[in-house]
Amino acid sequence: MRDEREAFSAWARERQLGLLRTAYLLTGDHQRAEDLVQEALTKVALRWRRLADSNPDGYARRVLVNDNISWWRRRRDEVPLENADRATDGPLETEYAERRLLLLAALARLTPRQRAVVVLRYYDDLTVDATAEALGVSAGTVKSQTNLALRRLREAAPELAELLKEER
Amino acid sequence: MTEHTLRDTLNDIAGDITGPDLVDRAWADATRRRRRTQLAAVGAIAASVAVIAGGAAVIGGTPDAAPGPSHPPSSTRSPSGSPSPLPSGQSQPDARTDEGDPVWFSPSVPEEPSLQWATQSVLPRTIDAGDVVHVGVGSGSAVAVVLVGDLSGEYGPTRAVVVDRNGSHTALDIGRLEPAQDQDGNGAAPLPAGLSPDGRHVAFTQNSSIEVYEFASAQWQSVDTPDWLAEGATWLDNETLWVPDVLEGEVGSTYALDGRQTARDVPKPGGKPEDGGYGPTKSNSAGWHAQSNYQVSAKLRPRESVGFEALVVRRGEQRRILAYWPPYEGEGRGVQCCMAVGWLDEETVAYQSGDRVLAWKLGADSHFQVAEITGVASGDEWYVATWADLDR
Structure with a gap:
């Protein structure tokens, strides 16, 4: 289990910033991007044994996209189209x-x-x-x-x- | 806008984005979800939960309509109609695992309501977990108990509905139960050990004890346990509880229902769990053991394996796999979605899929409805269900 955690942590630390930036571009919202990445990393961790030797990047990216689409479906009546972070x-x-x-x-x-x-x-x-x-x-x-x-x-x-x- | 400029601008936008380290929390959340579902014999979550909401501990639930692969051909799934006996006969498996074990695919969630009903179940077709007016002891034993409320929150469970073999529903007074937490302070559903195999007792976990209710006498008994370890409790037999020495450990102590510690260094009932196994292991008199598993791989196409949630049924070296369709690459079902419920007979195993209990005849493309859980306020309440041996 310790080896698994170390391997997951090494992968996740290398990839989390990239995933966060992708998530931000998908959402335009920093907090939601963080939430998406948190969930994606958790799902990868849940399945790390199987994903470690395959394509965790692809799986994490798929979770980001699917969860964001699901979120949008639930909230599309609530969120104005211009809901991007705008400084x-x-x-x-x-x-x-x-x-x-x-x-x-x-x-x-x-x-x-x-x-x-x-x-x-x-x-x-x-x-x-x-x-x-x-x-x-x-x-x-x-x-x-x-x-x-x-x-x-x-x-x-x-x-x-x-x-x-x-x-x- | 040229593609080159588009790339530059996207990189320009994203380049400013930084964030906290999410890695340790991800591992901890994953461990907690896995542990809860492995130990808690949790049934289903009543409502779909926004998985992006603050890292909520989602351990099941109605899947979002995310895209997934189309369903494979189905040969014998039956439309709804009058009850009929389970058909006999086996069918060729739909796929094989990487190890060569045969795999059959479950119905997809949309197909479930049109399955024919199993006839040999002791469960009523509708388990109404809503407010039950009648409070009583029923027939002295139960086939199912559904615990409803703010299970992982500060308020804890609000009601427990007891279903007996006659289909009667009664309310159990659970006022003595406190909201339970795990060692990290996270709310935990207080029902890991659940119903004893014969259904005469139900065990609720607390932080430092297990509260056991006997249906026949309508009496509570309290079994003191080391702090936080009750979460890992399970039934060794109808009169004995097993509690691990450490959470997720494979050795523990046994306790009689009067609170006496009766033995130490006892291996976990059911033996060492398979990698990826979660939820209760349900055994039958023919020697089959069924447990759900979140990391089964099956070859859907030549040289390409796909990961599934699955029900793994084993007897010695034999394994029969029911893969919950669709595969999780499509995110069609929630993580650790579907617990084993029990056996309807020597060759028909029941499992929970969302609010439904379904059954599968081993080695065949034969699938049935068994029961549906209703009466839980979607979005406001959660529930867990526990099941006695159904083939007694």
């Missing part, structure tokens, strides 16, 4: 800061699954197949959801396109 207390310092806020707001307008597709593919750099495995859908669905999500992002935040144009 709006002061003037925007840079165009980068503005872009971050715009993107967070735009992400909040996606469905949880579309948002997960964007985060897993463009932040976690997962392949289409790995994203499909994490979401429990087909590769074709990932591709179509990716296209749809990107289109929605552009529609939700046309300012981003303008920003990008100015950078070129």
Whole structure:
């Protein structure tokens, strides 16, 4: 048992920050991201014997995505679409800061699954197949959801396109 | 927005995120969940619980509608209808474990209400755990006791419903019970040992004792135990309780119901549990032992194993596996979802799936409804159920 705990702890300490950042991008809410990661790590710990030699990263990521979707389903009538953390207390310092806020707001307008597709593919750099495995859908669905999500992002935040144009 | 800029911006957003170390708490939570379900003979949790809410100790519950694999072909599942005898005959297994043991798949949760009813069960089809007006001793023994309330919280259980072999429901006065905790101060359901095999006694754990109620005499007896160890108690036989020397230990002491310690260094009843086993081990007269297990692997596709919650039934070297569908990769069922309930006869084993008790005929694709637990306020109350031997 001690060896198991040590092995789990070593894996979890290495991965928890990455999972937290993924969870934050999935939710836009720091506290909920922490809750998701806490639960994901606990579920991995529960099944560590089996997962240790397979793919604990993939399992943890799947828990993050599924639990977030489940949470959203329970709360979708309660949560305004713009419920992302937004540091709006002061003037925007840079165009980068503005872009971050715009993107967070735009992400909040996606469905949880579309948002997960964007985060897993463009932040976690997962392949289409790995994203499909994490979401429990087909590769074709990932591709179509990716296209749809990107289109929605552009529609939700046309300012981003303008920003990008100015950078070129 | 180009994909490159999207990546940069996502990395820019995430790069500022830091958080506390969650690792030790995750291990502790996992250990606590595993221990509670292993020791507590917990039935089901009445309501779905938000698993992200403050690390709530979820040990079962209604699964969320997360995506999962489609169900495999089912050959003999029967639609609802009039009761019929259990069919005989075996069927080919649906899969094999990595060790080669045969595996059959359970019905999925949506399929459960349409299963035909088992006819040989002593349980009533409906176990109403709601408020029972009649308080009494029933027939002197019970087949099931359902404890309801704020089981892991500060208020503790609020009622206990006793079901006897005639299907009568009576309320047991549990006013003497205090909310129980484990050594870390976490609330714990006070029913680990539960009903004795013959159903004549029910044992409730407290922090430093086991409170035993005898149905025939309507008398309580108190068995003092070392602090915190009652959580690991189980029945050695109808008149003897076994308490571990340390939680999760395999050796302990035995106590008579009058409180006397009768022996020390006694191995845990049922022998050393299998890796991943949880909940009670239920045995029958044919020598089969059934216990649920949260880490069974089965080959669904060539060279690819998938993890399942499962009911593992063993006799000597023989093992028969009922894998709870869907596999946990799809998060279709809660962790440690489904406890063994008991045996309806020598070849039909019952288990709990959410609020239902179902049965499976060993080695066959034959599945039945046995009972449904109702009357618990979803979201407000939790319950645990304990079962006497059903094949007496």
